[in-house]
Amino acid sequence: MIQVKKFTFNPIQENTYLLYDETGECIIVDAGCYFDYEQKELTDFVEQNQLTPVKLVNTHCHLDHIFGVSFCRSKYNIPFLAHQDDAFLVDEIVAHGERFGIPTEPVDGPDGFIDEQDEIQFGNSSLKVIHVPGHAPGHLVLHSPEQNFLLAGDVLFYGSIGRTDLPKGNYEQLISNIQQKLLVLPDETVVYSGHGPETSIGFEKKSNPFLS
Numbered sequence: 001m002i003q004v005k006k007f008t009f010n011p012i013q014e015n016t017y018l019l020y021d022e023t024g025e026c027i028i029v030d031a032g033c034y035f036d037y038e039q040k041e042l043t044d045f046v047e048q049n050q051l052t053p054v055k056l057v058n059t060h061c062h063l064d065h066i067f068g069v070s071f072c073r074s075k076y077n078i079p080f081l082a083h084q085d086d087a088f089l090v091d092e093i094v095a096h097g098e099r100f101g102i103p104t105e106p107v108d109g110p111d112g113f114i115d116e117q118d119e120i121q122f123g124n125s126s127l128k129v130i131h132v133p134g135h136a137p138g139h140l141v142l143h144s145p146e147q148n149f150l151l152a153g154d155v156l157f158y159g160s161i162g163r164t165d166l167p168k169g170n171y172e173q174l175i176s177n178i179q180q181k182l183l184v185l186p187d188e189t190v191v192y193s194g195h196g197p198e199t200s201i202g203f204e205k206k207s208n209p210f211l212s
Contacts, residue, residue, distance in 0.1 A: 001021060001022065001125075001147070002019050002020070002021050002125050002144060002147055003019070003020050003021065004017060004018075004019055004149070004192060005017065005018040005019075005020075005045060006192065007032075007033070007038070007041060007042060007045075009032040009033045009034060009035075009038045009067070009068065010032045010033070010034035010035070010038070010064055010067050010102075011034065011064075011102055012032075012064035012100075012102075012195075013195060014030065014032035014064040014065055014067075014194060014195060015030070015032075015192070015193065015194050015195060015196075016028065016029065016030050016031055016032045016033060016042070016068065017029040017030065017151055017192060018042070018045065018046070018051075019122070019125075019127075020049070020051050020122075020123070021122070021123040021124055021125045022123070022124065023122075023123030023124055024049075024050055024051050024052050024123070025051070025052050025053075025054050025122045025123035026046070026051045026052065026053050026054065026122060026123075027053070027054060027055045027056070027057050027120060027122050028042075028053055028055070028056050028057070028068075028072055028078075029057050029058070029059065029142065029151055030057075030058055030059055030060075030065040030066075030151075030153065030194060031056055031058075031065075031066065031067070031068035031069050031071070031072045032064055032065055032066070032067050032068050033067065033068035033071060033072075034067040034068065034102075038068070039068065039071050039075075042068070042072070043075065053072070053076040053078050054078055054122050055078055055079060055081060055120065055122060056069060056072055056073060056078055056079065056080040056081065057081050057082075057114070057120055057142065058080070058081065058082040058086070058110075058140075059139060059140050059141065059142065059151060059152070059153025059154070059155075059194065060082070060083070060086050060089070060135065060136040060138060060139040060140065060153050060154065061082050061086035061087070061089035061090050061136065061138065062089060062096075062136060062154070062166065063089075063093050063096045063097055063100070063102070063104060065153070065154075065194065066089075066090060066093060066107055067104070069107050070105065070107050070108070073108075073111075079110075079111035079112055080108075080110050080111050080112075081110060081111065081112050081113070081114050081120075082110045082113065082114065082138060082140075083113060083114060083115060083131065083137075083138030083139070083140050084110075084113040084115070084138060085133070085136075085137040085138030086136055086137065086138030086139070087109055087110060087113075087138070088167075089136065089138075089167070090107050090108075090109050090110065091109065092167075093106065093107050094106055114129055114140065115129065115131060115140075116129055116130060116131040116140075117129065120142060125144075127142040127143060127144055127151075128142070128143045128144075128145065129141075129142060129143075130142075130143055130150075130181050130182075132155050132174075132177045132178065132181055132182065133170070133173055133174070133177060134155070134162065134164060134169065134170050134171070134172075134173040134174020134175070134176075134177050134178075135153070135154045135155055135161075135162030135163065135164060135166070135169055135174055136154070136166070136168065136169070137168045139153055139154070139155060139162075140153070141153065141155060141181070141182065143185070148186060148188055148189045148190060149189060149190040149191070149192060150182070150185070150189060150190070150191055150192070151192050152182070152191050152192065152193050152194065153193075153194045154193070154194040154195065155174065155177075155178060155182070156178055156182060156191055156193060156199070156204060156208075157193045157194075157195060157196050157199070158193065158196050158197050158198070158199040158203075158204075159199075159204075159207060159208055159209070160208070160210065161174060161175070161178065161208070161210045161211070162174060162194075175210065175211070178211065179211065182201065183201060183204070183205055183211065185201050186201065186202075187200065187201055187202025187205065188200060188201075188202060189201040189202075191204070
């Protein structure tokens with residue numbers, strides 16, 4: 001059974017997720033640890049729970065979601081996986097950091113690419129990959145049908161949706177993808193978002209003003 005641990009990191013208050021199961025293998029999703037104490041918080045949890053990180057997986061590659069990629073990749077010698085359409089965001093992280101007033105070091109590009117229909121495997125567990133562009137062109141959502149949850153990144157939030165005024169964002173595309181790919185999932189599906197609290201598909205179908 002997959003366990004989900006949430007950390008909230010960096011000046012943009014991004015949610016980084018660590019997923020693990022009974023084997024002790026884990027994946028780090030959207031490694032956003034920016035400060036030294038945030039890196040220590042993550043590594044302490046890994047050590048205390050005797051976990052073995054095997055992959056770095058990104059829902060998308062906006063700077064707040066990849067601040068910790070270089071650290072985690074080096075610390076655990078694991079591959080960084082993302083959608084090919086977001087690779088340009090990794091290349092431009094320093095410029096984006098300057099735009100937001102956050103000093104940022106370069107990050108090497110992904111070690112491999114993932115896309116719709118792929119599965120992310122670790123231990124005895126797997127997550128299905130859904131491509132949901134709109135907030136970012138290569139945005140992915142990671143879904144566990146067996147446990148009824150998904151990691152939504154910055155596509156869907158509690159009562160809101162991802163912004164679409166960043167490079168290659170598209171409002172109509174985002175809304176269409178949410179409706180066609182996410183709102184068709186069971187109402188009880190838990191949504192772990194890239195910022196803020198958890199929500200559910202059923203709650204957002206009823207209450208989200210962008211989706212009514």
